[in-house]
Amino acid sequence: MTRIRLRIDFDGENYIGHGRIELLELIGRHGSIAKAAQAMGMSYKRAWYLIDGFSAMFREPLIERQHGGKGGGSATVTPFGRRVVEEYRAMEAKALTVFVEPVGFLEAHLAKPSPARAKPKLKSRKAT
Amino acid sequence: MTRIRLRIDFDGENYIGHGRIELLELIGRHGSIAKAAQAMGMSYKRAWYLIDGFSAMFREPLIERQHGGKGGGSATVTPFGRRVVEEYRAMEAKALTVFVEPVGFLEAHLAKPSPARAKPKLKSRKAT
Numbered sequence: 676m677t678r679i680r681l682r683i684d685f686d687g688e689n690y691i692g693h694g695r696i697e698l699l700e701l702i703g704r705h706g707s708i709a710k711a712a713q714a715m716g717m718s719y720k721r722a723w724y725l726i727d728g729f730s731a732m733f734r735e736p737l738i739e740r741q742h743g744g745k746g747g748g749s750a751t752v753t754p755f756g757r758r759v760v761e762e763y764r765a766m767e768a769k770a771l772t773v774f775v776e777p778v779g780f781l782e783a784h785l786a787k788p789s790p791a792r793a794k795p796k797l798k799s800r801k802a803t
Numbered sequence: 804m805t806r807i808r809l810r811i812d813f814d815g816e817n818y819i820g821h822g823r824i825e826l827l828e829l830i831g832r833h834g835s836i837a838k839a840a841q842a843m844g845m846s847y848k849r850a851w852y853l854i855d856g857f858s859a860m861f862r863e864p865l866i867e868r869q870h871g872g873k874g875g876g877s878a879t880v881t882p883f884g885r886r887v888v889e890e891y892r893a894m895e896a897k898a899l900t901v902f903v904e905p906v907g908f909l910e911a912h913l914a915k916p917s918p919a920r921a922k923p924k925l926k927s928r929k930a931t
Contacts, residue, residue: 681898682808682821683906685913693810733912755912762905770809773901777890778811784861784883785813 677778679770681763689732696763698725702738703752703760733759805906807898809891817860824891826853830866831880831888861887 682692694715701711712722730737737756741749752760771778810820822843829839840850858865865884870876880888899906 676814678812680810680812682810683909684806684808685910686804689913691909732914734914735912759909762908766902766905769901770898773897774894777894780890781811781819781887782813784863785817786860786862 677771677782679767679774679778681766681770685732688728691729691732691759691763695725695729696760698722699729699737699752699756699760702726702750703757706749706751708738708740708750805899805910807895807902807906809894809898813860816856819857819860819887819891823853823857824888826850827857827865827880827884827888830854830878831885834877834879836866836868836878 680693682690684690698711698715701714702708705711705714708722708726709719712719715722717725726738733755735755736753737759738750738752741751808821810818812818826839826843829842830836833839833842836850836854837847840847843850845853854866861883863883864881865887866878866880868876868878
């Protein structure tokens, strides 16, 4: 099934994309940045920088961290963080409805059988 | 100014994203894959694979190549290729209108001054 993913680029380096939203959702589900990182197959360090940059975009934090004892701390998504996820997911869902015509046009022109196995259309790699 | 970029994922490995559309536009403008690659700051090889995979998605070609003499050949975008670019750009433009409310909500919560220079919200990188 066709999916539409959105990347919203604000001024400067600020953006919201699919990866950031998925990470935020997984932090909410697992209650931990480390576990969310593991679920996405990325290093803890990378997940930390991703969520840190994402959170720094806004005046309000997206997550809150509780430092625990021996077992380590946990992380929870703030009400504002949940709202950001909801707005993004609602936009994604709406995009498929709004763009049903152009997406239908493109789908109708896809190669058959499965284009992943279709032969390349270009015959050589000689520079043109 | 805020921009919304779309990535349309069809079944299998087929997708249309900003990079593929930009490359196709640049091939049209420059009449050459090599010059389009240069304009995007990517290698000819990478541009070739990108446009080859993009073109193989569809039953109709996106570009046509003319093999030239000493000076090398040229590449032109087919009417179908131009239509694909138009549909994508129209979707991008429409997205900003359709999503004016959620984008406005997110913009209103951006940190000031410029979030690119804002301090990180998280204080440590200790695993949680």
